[in-house]
Amino acid sequence: MKAIQFDFTLPRYALGMAVGKVMSRALWSGLSCTRYLEIPEPDLPGDEWVRIRTLYGGICGSDLGTIRLNTSPYFSPLTSFPYVLGHEGIGHVVEVGSAVDDFRPGDKVVVEPLLWCVPRGVSPLCGFCQRGEISLCENVTNGRLAPGMSIGFCRDTGGTWSDVFVAHGSQLYRVPDGVNDLNALMVEPFSSGLHPVLQNFPGDDETVLILGAGAIGLCVLASLRALGSRSRILELARYAFQAEAAKRLGASEVVPVSRGIDVFEEVAERTGARVMKPIVGRPIMVGGVDRTFECIGSTISIDNALRMTRAGGRAVLVGMPGTTRLDWSSIFVKELEVCASLAYHRAEEYEGARQSTFEIAFRLMQRGKVKLDWMVTHTFRLRDYKRALEMLTHRGRHGVIKAAFVFDR
Numbered sequence: 001m002k003a004i005q006f007d008f009t010l011p012r013y014a015l016g017m018a019v020g021k022v023m024s025r026a027l028w029s030g031l032s033c034t035r036y037l038e039i040p041e042p043d044l045p046g047d048e049w050v051r052i053r054t055l056y057g058g059i060c061g062s063d064l065g066t067i068r069l070n071t072s073p074y075f076s077p078l079t080s081f082p083y084v085l086g087h088e089g090i091g092h093v094v095e096v097g098s099a100v101d102d103f104r105p106g107d108k109v110v111v112e113p114l115l116w117c118v119p120r121g122v123s124p125l126c127g128f129c130q131r132g133e134i135s136l137c138e139n140v141t142n143g144r145l146a147p148g149m150s151i152g153f154c155r156d157t158g159g160t161w162s163d164v165f166v167a168h169g170s171q172l173y174r175v176p177d178g179v180n181d182l183n184a185l186m187v188e189p190f191s192s193g194l195h196p197v198l199q200n201f202p203g204d205d206e207t208v209l210i211l212g213a214g215a216i217g218l219c220v221l222a223s224l225r226a227l228g229s230r231s232r233i234l235e236l237a238r239y240a241f242q243a244e245a246a247k248r249l250g251a252s253e254v255v256p257v258s259r260g261i262d263v264f265e266e267v268a269e270r271t272g273a274r275v276m277k278p279i280v281g282r283p284i285m286v287g288g289v290d291r292t293f294e295c296i297g298s299t300i301s302i303d304n305a306l307r308m309t310r311a312g313g314r315a316v317l318v319g320m321p322g323t324t325r326l327d328w329s330s331i332f333v334k335e336l337e338v339c340a341s342l343a344y345h346r347a348e349e350y351e352g353a354r355q356s357t358f359e360i361a362f363r364l365m366q367r368g369k370v371k372l373d374w375m376v377t378h379t380f381r382l383r384d385y386k387r388a389l390e391m392l393t394h395r396g397r398h399g400v401i402k403a404a405f406v407f408d409r
Contacts, residue, residue, distance in 0.1 A: 003159075004085050013033060042164070052092065056404045056405065058404045088160060099169075133346075161405060173359075179366060187365075197220060211294045225370075237254050253270060301319065376402045379406040380405055382405050388405070
């Protein structure tokens with residue numbers, strides 16, 4: 001089968017780092033770590049596993065960070081090379097192991113990609129997995145599988161950037177009636193925005209700032225409104241099409257981020273805060289918003305989140321950073337609460353019960369509280385991956401919110 005594979009070797013990495021800075025397309029030309037090639041379909045790792053034929057494979061910012069070699073070396077012991085990229089997807093079950101009772105060939109499913117204790121065959125479960133907090137699993141390098149925090153970062157499972165991949169039966173969610181394919185594809189990124197909101201839900205009297213109007217920032221906004229938040233929500237947006245999407249999803253105000261606009265002054269004007277200029281360096285803010293959701297992961301964006309949150313406020317870090325250098329003075333001067341959010345889990349408190357983030361996402365879609373299929377603005381055949389990655393590199397020029405690879409049905 002054809003697949004897009006990431007294979008780390010020092011020579012490929014060094015070449016990509018040297019050439020990619022001046023010619024980004026070199027990073028996916030086959031000279032660096034990302035290659036388009038023919039590989040065998042992955043084997044079922046056990047009788048509790050299924051084989052899935054991909055319908056759509058979503059393109060996530062973490063995939064792009066990997067291809068661009070921006071990911072922190074922190075993750076290298078937690079992955080296994082070579083791996084097929086892609087952890088977002090929807091597909092049809094085409095083969096089931098003998099111990100799988102709940103699914104049959106032909107079922108249309110979405111896969112929760114995290115490779116926690118149960119898919120790995122680890123017993124007893126680690127303390128986090130016992131509580132359902134599977135994103136914090138302590139066994140992502142143990143068990144029957146090669147290291148990898150999720151499908152798409154493990155050499156044994158394949159990924160959704162290929163015709164076929166494998167998943168454990170415990171990872172499957174049947175697509176319910178009334179949820180179309182593109183909404184189902186958005187369940188994984190939506191869950192990545194839903195989880196931090198469920199864990200950090202604001203009061204209706206709060207002013208919330210979302211930094212970033214890419215797919216995850218918009219999913220945070222969608223989650224707030226779908227769960228019934230009446231807080232005042234400010235959304236930072238770089239491009240006009242992102243601003244329109246934010247308004248559609250219920251942003252109270254959109255703060256433009258473009259050359260010639262002072263974002264600090266814009267936020268200060270909307271919150272009654274004061275902007276002050278240090279002798280050298282970036283502005284500081286006295287006052288600000290009650291709660292921030294940082295959804296980009298860049299040094300500047302994280303720094304802005306800390307500086308724009310009022311004293312005693314909370315900054316929620318959702319965007320996955322690479323290696324950053326930050327001035328942490330805001331945390332101490334303002335006694336900020338700073339927390340991070342990783343993916344999703346199965347211990348969300350919602351409507352009086354503990355549920356998985358995916359279950360809640362599907363329920364909100366079925367109830368008509370959220371509709372996100374329109375966010376998938378671009379689809380590509382896998383063989384057109386170079387054009388896809390080039391367009392995503394210049395997403396502002398092409399109006400890309402969410403892109404995906406589409407496969408034959």
